[in-house]
Amino acid sequence: MTAWPHLRGIAYGGDYNPEQWPPETWLEDARLMQEAGVTVVSVGIFSWALLEPEPGRFELDWLAGVMDLLHEHGIAVDLATGTASPPPWLSHQHPELLPVRADGARLWPGGRQAWCPSSPVFRERATSLATTMAERFANHPALVMWHVSNELGGHNAHCYCDVSAASFRGWLQRRYGDLGALNDAWGTAFWSQHYSAWEEILPPRIAPTFPNPTQQLDFARFSSDELLDHFRAERDVLHRLSPGVPVTTNFMVMKHVRDMDYFAWGPEQDLVSNDHYLDASDPRGHVELAFSADLTRGVAGGQPWFLMEHSPSAVNWQPRNLAKAPGQLRRNSLQHVAHGADAVCFFQWRASRAGAEKYHSGLVPHAGTDTKVWREVVELGRTLEAIGEVAGSMSRADVAMLVDWSARWAAELDSHPTVDLAYLDQPHALYGALWDAGIAVDMVHADADLSGYRLVLTPTLYLTTDATAASIASYVEHGGHVLVTYWSGIVDENDHVRLGGYPGAFRELLGVRTEEFFPLRPSERVHLDDGSTADQWTELLRLEGAQAVASYVDGPLVGVPAITRHAFGEGTAWYVATRLDADATSRLMSRLATEAGVAPVVKTVPGVEVTRRHGAAASYLFVLNHTDGVVHVPAEGVDLVTGAGVRGKITLEAGDIAVIREGGG
Numbered sequence: 319m320t321a322w323p324h325l326r327g328i329a330y331g332g333d334y335n336p337e338q339w340p341p342e343t344w345l346e347d348a349r350l351m352q353e354a355g356v357t358v359v360s361v362g363i364f365s366w367a368l369l370e371p372e373p374g375r376f377e378l379d380w381l382a383g384v385m386d387l388l389h390e391h392g393i394a395v396d397l398a399t400g401t402a403s404p405p406p407w408l409s410h411q412h413p414e415l416l417p418v419r420a421d422g423a424r425l426w427p428g429g430r431q432a433w434c435p436s437s438p439v440f441r442e443r444a445t446s447l448a449t450t451m452a453e454r455f456a457n458h459p460a461l462v463m464w465h466v467s468n469e470l471g472g473h474n475a476h477c478y479c480d481v482s483a484a485s486f487r488g489w490l491q492r493r494y495g496d497l498g499a500l501n502d503a504w505g506t507a508f509w510s511q512h513y514s515a516w517e518e519i520l521p522p523r524i525a526p527t528f529p530n531p532t533q534q535l536d537f538a539r540f541s542s543d544e545l546l547d548h549f550r551a552e553r554d555v556l557h558r559l560s561p562g563v564p565v566t567t568n569f570m571v572m573k574h575v576r577d578m579d580y581f582a583w584g585p586e587q588d589l590v591s592n593d594h595y596l597d598a599s600d601p602r603g604h605v606e607l608a609f610s611a612d613l614t615r616g617v618a619g620g621q622p623w624f625l626m627e628h629s630p631s632a633v634n635w636q637p638r639n640l641a642k643a644p645g646q647l648r649r650n651s652l653q654h655v656a657h658g659a660d661a662v663c664f665f666q667w668r669a670s671r672a673g674a675e676k677y678h679s680g681l682v683p684h685a686g687t688d689t690k691v692w693r694e695v696v697e698l699g700r701t702l703e704a705i706g707e708v709a710g711s712m713s714r715a716d717v718a719m720l721v722d723w724s725a726r727w728a729a730e731l732d733s734h735p736t737v738d739l740a741y742l743d744q745p746h747a748l749y750g751a752l753w754d755a756g757i758a759v760d761m762v763h764a765d766a767d768l769s770g771y772r773l774v775l776t777p778t779l780y781l782t783t784d785a786t787a788a789s790i791a792s793y794v795e796h797g798g799h800v801l802v803t804y805w806s807g808i809v810d811e812n813d814h815v816r817l818g819g820y821p822g823a824f825r826e827l828l829g830v831r832t833e834e835f836f837p838l839r840p841s842e843r844v845h846l847d848d849g850s851t852a853d854q855w856t857e858l859l860r861l862e863g864a865q866a867v868a869s870y871v872d873g874p875l876v877g878v879p880a881i882t883r884h885a886f887g888e889g890t891a892w893y894v895a896t897r898l899d900a901d902a903t904s905r906l907m908s909r910l911a912t913e914a915g916v917a918p919v920v921k922t923v924p925g926v927e928v929t930r931r932h933g934a935a936a937s938y939l940f941v942l943n944h945t946d947g948v949v950h951v952p953a954e955g956v957d958l959v960t961g962a963g964v965r966g967k968i969t970l971e972a973g974d975i976a977v978i979r980e981g982g983g
C-alpha cells in the first residue's frame with residue numbers, strides 16, 4: 319500500500335448518487351455536506367446506464383457538473399469507474415455475459431451486478447468505460463481517488479457458464495502444468511473421475527451427489543482470482559491515464575461474505591477500503607465489528623484503511639432492519655477508527671425514494687434534517703474534525719490470529735464429519751474472549767512472520783500447507799506460545815488428509831495424536847473435569863508428549879483429554895479438541911495471556927473497549943463505552959473530542975466515547 323488520497327484528518331462522507339435526484343437537490347446536498355463537515359463522497363458507482371446510454375455514446379457533462387459543484391463547496395470526490403452494474407442494453411445485446419448458477423440457470427438482469435467475471439465482452443466494455451472516465455476526469459480538481467466497480471463478487475462471485483469453464487481450465491493449466499498433476503491433486507482415482515483431456519473438466523456444477531472437493535476448492539480459488547483480475551484490468555487503465563491518484567475497490571470483510579481471498583487482494587490496492595454492516599440480530603455486533611475492522615487492518619498490512627461504507631442507521635436487506643440507538647452511529651464510526659480506519663464513510667448520503675434500497679438509512683433521511691440521524695451526522699463531523707490528528711497513526715498487538723481463505727473454503731466443504739463445523743466459529747470465539755479481556759489482536763495471514771508476537775492463535779486452520787506448519791513450529795521452538803483449535807492441520811493444500819493421525823500438520827508440535835473424530839448430536843453437551851462444558855465436537859485423542867489440562871467426565875470419551883499443553887523447544891503449544899463454552903474459552907485465553915506475558919491495553923470493566931494507536935508524535939487511546947452505565951477508565955492526557963484534560967481517569971456516560979492524546983502534564 320503506497321498511497322493515501324489527499325484528504326485532511328479523518329475523511330468523512332459517503333456514497334452520493336445524485337442521478338437519483340433533480341439538479342436543484344444537488345446544491346442543497348453540497349450545502350448540507352458542508353454543514354455536516356463531509357470531506358469526500360463516492361460518486362458514479364451505479365451510473366453506467368446514464369453515463370453511456372447507448373454503446374459508445376457517453377454523456378458525462380452532468381457528472382462533470384456535479385463534480386464542479388462539489389469542488390466549489392470543498393468536497394473531494396472518490397470517483398467510481400461506474401462499472402459495477404451494466405446497463406440493460408449490454409445484456410440485451412450480449413445475453414451470454416449474464417452469470418450462470420451451478421444448476422445451469424442463467425440469471426436475468428433487473429437487479430445489479432449481473433455479469434460473468436470471465437466474460438471478455440464485459441471486460442472490454444468495462445475497461446472502455448473506465449478509460450473514458452479517466453480521460454475525462456483525471457485532472458478534475460475534485461478527484462482524490464478512484465473507486466473500481468463496487469463490492470466485487472458481492473452477487474456474482476461464481477459463474478458456471480461455458481466461458482467461465484474455459485477460463486477455469488486455463489487457470490488449472492497454469493496451476494498444475496499437466497493433467498497428471500491435476501488428477502493427483504483432485505484425487506480423481508476416486509469415483510472414476512480420472513480426466514484424459516482438459517476439455518472434460520468443468521466447474522463444479524450441480525451433480526447427482528457431492529462434486530469433487532478439490533475441484534470445488536480450486537473453483538473457489540479461481541473465482542477469487544478471476545474477479546481480482548478484473549479489478550487489475552480497471553486499475554491498470556487508471557494508473558496509466560490518471561497517474562498519482564490512488565485506486566481502491568471496496569472490500570466486504572464481514573462475517574457473511576467469504577468468496578474473495580482478501581489477503582491476495584490487499585497488496586493489489588493503493589489503499590484498502592472496506593464496507594461493514596452490523597448484523598442487527600447480534601447482541602454482540604460491536605465485537606464482530608471489531609473483528610472485521612482488525613481483519614481489514616490485517617488485509618491492509620497494518621496500514622490505515624478507508625471505511626467506505628457502513629450504515630447511518632437501519633439497512634434494508636436483513637430480515638428485521640433495526641434502527642441504530644441514539645449515539646450508536648458515532649460509536650460504531652469511532653470504533654472503526656479505533657481499529658485503524660482513517661476514513662468514516664456511509665452508504666449513502668441521501669436516502670433513496672425509489673428502488674430496492676429506499677428503506678436503507680441515509681445521512682439525509684426521508685424525514686429531512688430535523689431528525690435524530692441528521693443531528694448525529696453533524697455531531698460526528700465535529701468529532702472527526704476534532705480527532706483529525708490521529709490520522710496516520712498505527713496499532714500494534716502482542717497477539718496474532720492466523721486467517722486463511724483457502725482454509726475457510728476447504729473447512730466448509732460438504733461431506734465432513736459434522737455440518738456444525740463453521741470456519742469463523744472459533745476465530746470469533748477466541749477473538750471475543752480477548753475483546754472481553756481488553757487484549758489487542760492483529761489478524762494476519764497464516765504465512766505471516768510471527769517473530770514479533772507473544773501469542774499466536776491458530777483457529778480452524780483445517781487446510782495447512784507444509785510451509786505454514788513449519789513456520790508455526792519454528793515460532794514455538796524459538797519460545798513462542800501457540801494455541802491450535804480442532805479442525806486444524808487436517809489436510810494439505812489439495813484437501814488431502816495428512817495421514818498417521820490428526821491433526822497431521824501439528825501432531826508433533828502439539829504432542830498429541832487423534833485416532834478418530836467424535837462429533838456430538840445437536841443438543842448434546844459434555845463436561846470437562848475443570849468445570850467447563852463443550853458441544854459439537856470431541857476427538858479420541860492420545861497424548862504423545864503433551865500434558866492433559868482438562869479431560870471429559872461424560873459423553874462418548876470419558877477420561878480422554880480435551881485441552882492439552884505441550885512444551886516444544888523453548889515455547890509452548892496448546893490444543894483445544896472441543897468447542898468450549900464462552901466462559902471456558904475466556905478462562906483459557908486469560909491463562910494463555912498470563913503465560914505468554916500479554917496484557918490488556920488498559921485494565922477496565924467488561925463492555926468497555928480500549929484501543930491504542932501510535933502516531934509519530936503521540937499515542938492515542940480510544941475508549942468506547944458499550945455498556946448501559948457510567949464507567950471510569952484509567953487514562954492521562956487530553957480528550958480530543960471535548961478538549962478537556964484527563965488526569966488519572968476518564969468518566970464516560972453510557973454509550974459515550976473518548977479519544978485521548980496520551981501524556982502527563
Ligand code: GLA
Nearest residue numbers: 468469593595627633665678
Ligand atoms: C453494499 C453496497 C451498496 C449498498 C449497501 C446497502 O455495501 O455496496 O451499494 O447496496 O450495501 O447496505
